[in-house]
Amino acid sequence: MRIDHLAIWTHDLEKMRAFYEKYFNVTAGEKYINPKKNFESYFLNFENDCRLEIMKMPNIPANENDVYKQFTGLIHFAISTGSKEQVDTLTEQLRADGYEIVGEPRTTGDGYYESVVLDPEGNRIEITE
Template structure:
């Protein structure tokens, strides 16, 4: 089995789509809009075949999690770049462009080389080799 997609409720659908397209080479489908439910979404496809669904709808409450503290539940997802050099390059590009790096590039105790950044709406993303 494989994970087909993950979904994130977002406040700014277009900003988030552009972020994942620019930094993670995602390709968005045509925007889906359901006027009756005031729901809009994009499916973003990655080269690996995995997808990320970005969803927007009025009235979705803010997430109560504090990004500096870990909580039970989904806390991050990881995107593989293919090399240590690419992890470092992407991390520095994101930092330069004003995104928060919450985990500096490093080799973890279980052998992953990764960094951790926050997307524009403060979702954690691990950038791995």
């Protein structure tokens, strides 16, 4: 078994698509539109067959979690860059472009080298080697 995809509700579908395409080299599939439900989505495809679905629909309430605290439930997902140097480079590029780094690059107690950034809508992304 494997994880096929994760999904994120978003308020700005095109901004989120552009963010993941620019920084994480995803390829967006065709935009899906269901006019009856007023639902729109993209599947964002990573190189290794894992996908992220970004979805938009009116009346989905804002997430009540505080992005600076930890809560029960899904709190982040990790994207591997392939090297420590890539973690550092991507982290600095995101910082320079105005994205908030909430975890500076470091080696964790369990041996991962990672940083943590918030995407345009406050979702935590671990950038790993």
